[in-house]
Amino acid sequence: MENQEINQIIKSWEAQNKAISEIFNQYDDKFYLNEVAPGRNRGIYLLGHLIGMNDFLLPMLDLGDKIYPELEPIFVTSPDKAVADIPSIAELRQNWLNLNHILSEHFTKMTSNDWLSRHTKVSEEDFAKDPSRNKLNVLIGRIGHMNYHRGQLVFLTPKVN
Amino acid sequence: MENQEINQIIKSWEAQNKAISEIFNQYDDKFYLNEVAPGRNRGIYLLGHLIGMNDFLLPMLDLGDKIYPELEPIFVTSPDKAVADIPSIAELRQNWLNLNHILSEHFTKMTSNDWLSRHTKVSEEDFAKDPSRNKLNVLIGRIGHMNYHRGQLVFLTPKVN
Numbered sequence: 001m002e003n004q005e006i007n008q009i010i011k012s013w014e015a016q017n018k019a020i021s022e023i024f025n026q027y028d029d030k031f032y033l034n035e036v037a038p039g040r041n042r043g044i045y046l047l048g049h050l051i052g053m054n055d056f057l058l059p060m061l062d063l064g065d066k067i068y069p070e071l072e073p074i075f076v077t078s079p080d081k082a083v084a085d086i087p088s089i090a091e092l093r094q095n096w097l098n099l100n101h102i103l104s105e106h107f108t109k110m111t112s113n114d115w116l117s118r119h120t121k122v123s124e125e126d127f128a129k130d131p132s133r134n135k136l137n138v139l140i141g142r143i144g145h146m147n148y149h150r151g152q153l154v155f156l157t158p159k160v161n
Numbered sequence: 162m163e164n165q166e167i168n169q170i171i172k173s174w175e176a177q178n179k180a181i182s183e184i185f186n187q188y189d190d191k192f193y194l195n196e197v198a199p200g201r202n203r204g205i206y207l208l209g210h211l212i213g214m215n216d217f218l219l220p221m222l223d224l225g226d227k228i229y230p231e232l233e234p235i236f237v238t239s240p241d242k243a244v245a246d247i248p249s250i251a252e253l254r255q256n257w258l259n260l261n262h263i264l265s266e267h268f269t270k271m272t273s274n275d276w277l278s279r280h281t282k283v284s285e286e287d288f289a290k291d292p293s294r295n296k297l298n299v300l301i302g303r304i305g306h307m308n309y310h311r312g313q314l315v316f317l318t319p320k321v322n
Contacts, residue, residue, distance in 0.1 A: 004277055005166035008293050012301050037198035037316055116165055132169050140173050144308040151312035155198055 003112040009139060010107050016146040017100045020050065023153050024096070029089040036155045041080045043156050046149050047092045048075030051099055053145055060119045061135045063106045068095055110135075164273040170300060171268050177307040178261045181211060184314050185257070190250040197316045202241045204317050207310050208253045209236030212260055214306055221280045222296045224267045229256055271296075 024032065024047055032043035041049070052075040055066045066072070074083045087095075115136040118127035127133050185193065185208055193204035202210070213236040216227045227233070235244045248256075276297040279288035288294050 003166070004292065004295075005164070005170070005297060008295075008298055008301060009166070009170075011293065012305065016305075037201075039320075040198075040316065131165065132172065134165075134169075136166060137169055140169060144173065144177075144304065147305040147308035148312035151309035152316070155201065155313070159200075 003115075006112055006115050006136065009136065009143070013107075013139060013143050014104065016143055016150065020047075020146060020150055020153070021093075021097065021100075023150070023156070024089070024093055026157070031156070032089050034156055036152045040152070043153060044086070044089055044092065045075060045080035046153055047089070047096060048086065050146060050149060051092060051095050052076040054099055054103065054142060057103055057138065057142060058106075060121055060138050061106070061110075062120050063103075067099055067102065071095070115139075164276075167273055167276050167297065170297065170304070171265075174268075174300060174304050175261075175265065177304055177311065178265075181208075181307060181311055181314070182254075182258065182261075184311070184317070185250070185254055187318070192317070193250045195317055197313045201313070204314060205247070205250055205253065206236060206241035207314055208250070208257060209247065211307060211310060212253060212256050213237040215260055215264065215303060218264055218299065218303060219267075221282055221299050222267070222271075223281050224264075228260055228263065232256070276300075 024043075032047065035042050036046070048071055051068060052071040055068050055071065058064045058066055071087075074086055116131070116134045118124065118133060119135050119138045122133040185204075193208065196203050197207070209232055212229060213232040216229050216232065219225050219227055232248075235247055277292070277295045279285065279294060280296050280299045283294040
């Protein structure tokens with residue numbers, strides 16, 4: 001993989017993973033049962049949500065099946081607090097690290113052509129009309145998604161904007 | 162400009178601009194004097210902050226001087242509410258659109274080589290050591306910054322997570 005642009009996007013992905021890991025390594029587990037703001041999602045929900053959403057990268061980038069499909073009904077298709085029995089922060093933290101590790105391993109083996117090829121949720125026909133609907137675009141979207149929720153997660157900590 | 166990867170990053174930049182414009186076109190001006198969460202930045206501050214930060218792209222990408230340098234001491238180097246006399250939402254909304262327009266115009270003229278060349282705040286020596294400290298990386302960072310604060314701005318609206 002020698003494509004400078006793609007490398008930088010992957011670096012940005014890894015930097016987001018790291019920044020979010022740091023947020024969840026900062027306090028004891030109970031802390032993440034707090035809502036990020038009154039009436040908003042809890043920290044624990046957002047961690048599960050980020051895992052659930054990043055897990056979609058595996059099938060979308062044609063890298064295999066999701067690793068934690070059981071998180072989707074809890075953290076992706078349901079809002080926070082809709083499901084009573086959810087995994088612990090300790091368990092989610094491990095899932096998060098494991099998933100990131102597996103994805104990063106896959107990314108190092110992908111060529112530029114792989115990244116610029118269509119993702120699995122777009123048809124060949126639609127891809128021919130818009131070649132930007134490729135695997136790289138899915139990754140760019142996920143980086144944005146992590147930044148978006150990271151902006152919310154910092155509100156867990158008093159006084160940080 | 163025929164580099165697919167760079168084009169997609171620019172598209173992502175434009176999508177963020179648009180999403181943030183939509184947030185600030187949704188309500189009457191007074192609404193944006195609300196804090197995004199108790200004790201956090203007001204909507205108006207975050208708009209000024211996003212303009213102030215994006216304005217840095219002009220000097221950093223070697224495209225000229227900042228257009229709104231007067232916003233920096235209010236919205237970048239000072240926290241919210243530290244400066245009493247600030248521009249109105251109407252004025253900031255115009256600055257935002259104008260700045261984005263100017264930047265987008267510049268971006269269409271930049272070549273791949275321009276994007277992969279060093280940004281103005283890194284020395285030639287440091288750039289030689291780490292060629293990822295280029296103009297493209299500055300743009301990737303700014304897209305992340307917009308996503309981050311957009312995640313906070315949605316809290317202005319009741320019930321949207």
